[in-house]
Amino acid sequence: MESTKRRRARSPSPIYKLDDADDSYEPYIPVAQRRQEKLAKLSTLGVNSEKNSATKLQEDLDDREDEQREEETRRERARKERTLLLEAQEVHLKKAAEDSKKTADEKAQEVDAEILEALKSRRKLASDMELAKGIQYTEPLQSSWRPPWYIRERTPYQHQKLRDKYHILVEGEDIPPPIEHFADMKIPEPILEYLRSKRIVSPTPIQLQGIPVAFSGRDIIGIAFTGSGKTLAFCLPLIMMALEEEMKLPLVRGEGPVGIILCPSRELATQTYDNVVTWCASLAKDGKYPQLNALLCIGGISMNDQSHVLNKGLHIVIATPGRLIDMLEKKRFTFNNCKYLCMDEADRMIDLGFEDDVRNIMSFFKNQRQTLLFSATMPEKIQDFAQDSLIKPVLVNVGRAGAANLDVLQVVEYVKQEAKMVYLLECLQKTPPPVIIFSENKNEVDDIQEYLLLKGVEAVAIHGSKTQEERQYAIKSFKSGAKDVMVASGVASKGLDFNEIQHVIIFSMPKEIEDYVHQIGRTGRSGKTGIATTFVNMNTPEQTLLDLKYLLMEAGQKVPPFLSTIDDPRAAQAQRGSLTGCPVCGGLGHGISNCPKLEDAQRRQMASHRTADEGGGY
Known part of the structure; x- marks a missing residue:
């Protein structure tokens, strides 16, 4: 019986064709064999002489290949011997040779440019919704205001x-x-009458250009020296915008505000609020125009006292950032229809101190707004940042940003620390009261006030650690003339307007020259003249003294001999006329690389990061 099991047929083994004619396959041929083949080909071309030339040609080719191999071997050996340290040394020497060709000024400018470039990475001011949705406004707000035809017909020249x-x-x-x-400017007659009653008959330079720009709905960066009338330049456009909205369709409870003015201090906000209320009252005096409602929104006061304002339509809010954020979060009012945002002392408002608060406030806006930034000191860094954040802004500058008021006579005196108090009494004899004395130290403010009271001088004190009632009493009694002298910290230096101040005494020179400009600016306001006496000594940083020296020179003031003898690294630039202010603080005596304001900001930032890392802060 034949077995049913059959052997399963195996698949045939693959046959590899080594000599398969494939264009992509080339068999390996040894070098010696290739040389022989080349010689064989050449030998078939001609006679023995041709064979000899072919042989010589081949030998030359071989020699050249040998030389190339030797050169590659030599380079490889040199590459292995070369270390990263040697390369770094060569780069360093090359850079040192290039730097040696540059002047000290050029090196300083390069360092400043690098630091400034690093600071430009700040996120622009915009609401969270606009940033999240990528909303970018390209055209300014439309305004119904137009200049008179005879002004429109004037030529650009x-x-x-x-x-x-x-x-x-x-x-x-x-x-x-x-x-x-x-x-x-088409300002209502009741306001013109009020201005005339206060002997304000013609606009100041910042008002002359700033008010038409603001009336046109344009974003504006306004820079002018202290006491030049900036408050009217940004309050009047807001009053006119609110008046237009009210006359179109009156606001009712829960509606508004139309616009907001942000201030860095309670005192400045209160002063601005008083001005706005006065101007609005003069507008509505004859009954021809409606009453506009303004709200003061600052810390230290009870908002219940202003509940009668919140129960009506709200037109204008004047505020400090902290209390404003609190009111917005509690929804006491909204920015749903807010179209106007002004920051007074804007360099402080959007600098490191308040920037986060301002961004928080921006997040409550729902629509496009007109933004106005005003200050006496607006460094280049802040100007660049503002240009990026605003919509086709107009920069209006009366004088150099950070320059001192030319109506103030600046006197700088060298007084030893232990002799300051005694000499202070002598300085008070220079002019009749009222007089303001500034000190950077809160404890020193209290010490000066106590000393003056013991000497029979009617003095009040104001600084950040005082209660709001104490601060209001000090301002009110000093403005009314009940007190002759006010001793203050920097809180009273920004924007506050006191009548007939003839003399300001700076007991301790502030480290930042911007603060000095604001402090001496409490006198010499509205075209009047005044005196500022400043005490300096060995405790005053040399950098600050250099800034002070150049500020005096710029204003045509007398420079004391002890300031002239200070070692000055920027003297050569000054002689060539190429001296520029620090882009961070505007000081003329230093560059950004050694700016005290930047150093303080970085120190505060590091401290806040350290506190956050340690889980502290509360």
Whole structure:
């Protein structure tokens, strides 16, 4: 019986064709064999002489290949011997040779440029919704205001001639024309009457250009020296915008505000609020125009006292950042229809101290707004940051940003620390009261006040650690003339306007020159003249003294001999006329690389990070 099991047939083994004619496959041929084949080919071309030349040609080729191999071997050996340290040394020597060709000024400018570039990475001011949705406004808000036809018909040359007359510098696109008279700005007659009653008959340079720009709905960066009338320049446009909204359709409870003014201190906010209330009252006096409601929103006071304002339509809010954020979070009012945002002393408002608060406030806006930034000191860094955050802004500059008021006579005296108190009494004899004395130290403020009271001088004190009632009492009694002298910290130096101040004494020179400019600016306001006496000694940083020296020189003031003898690394630049202010603080005596303001900001930032890392802060 034949077996049913059959052997399963195996698949045949693959056959590899080594000599398969494939264009992509080339068999390996040894070098010696290739040389012989080349010689064989050459030998078939001709006679023996041709064979000899072919042999020689081949030998030359071989020699060249050998030389190339030897060169590659030599390079490889040198590459292995070369270390990273040697390369670094060569780079360093090359850089040192390039640096040796540069002057000290060029090196300093390069360092400053690098630091400034690093600071430009700040996120621009915008609401969270706008940033999240990528909303970018490209055109300014539309305004119904137009200049009179006879001003519109003037040529650009005539506009520029008027700006040159008042030393007004402008930058931007389609800049509205300057207007030399309040009546031509189409301001209501009741406000004009009130201004005339206060002997304000013509606009100051910042008002002459700033008010038409703001009336046109444009974003503006306004820079002018202390006491130049900036408050009217940004309050009046807001009053007119609120008046227009109220006359179109009256606001009812829960509606508003139309606009907001942010201030860095309670005292400045209170002063601005008083001005706005006065102007609104004069507008509604004859019953021709409606009453506009303003709210003061600052810490230290009870908001219940202003509940009668919140129960009506709200037109204008004047606020400090902390209390404003609290009111917005509690939804006491909203920014749903807010179209106007002004920051007074804007360099402080959007600098490191308040920047997070301002961003928080921005997040409550729902629509496009007109933004106005005003200050006497607006360093380049803040200007650049503002230019990126605003919409086609117009820069209006009356004088150099950070320059001192030319109506103030600056006297700098060297007084030893232990002799300051005694010499203070002598300085008070220079002019009749009222007098303001500034000190950077809160304890020193209290010590000066106590000393003056013991000597029979009617003095009040104000600083950040005082209660709001104490601060209000000090301001009120000093403004009314009940007290002759006010001793203050930097809290009273920003924007506050006191009548007839003839003399300011700076007991301790502030480290930042911006603060000095604001402090001496409490006198010499509204065209009047005043004196500022400053005490300096060995405790005053040399950097600050250099800033002070150049500020005096710029204002044409007398420079004391002890300031002239200070070692000055920027003297060569000053002689060439190429000296520029520090882009962070505006000081002329130093660059950004050794700016005291930047150092303090970085120190505070590091301290806050350290506190956060340690889980502290509360």
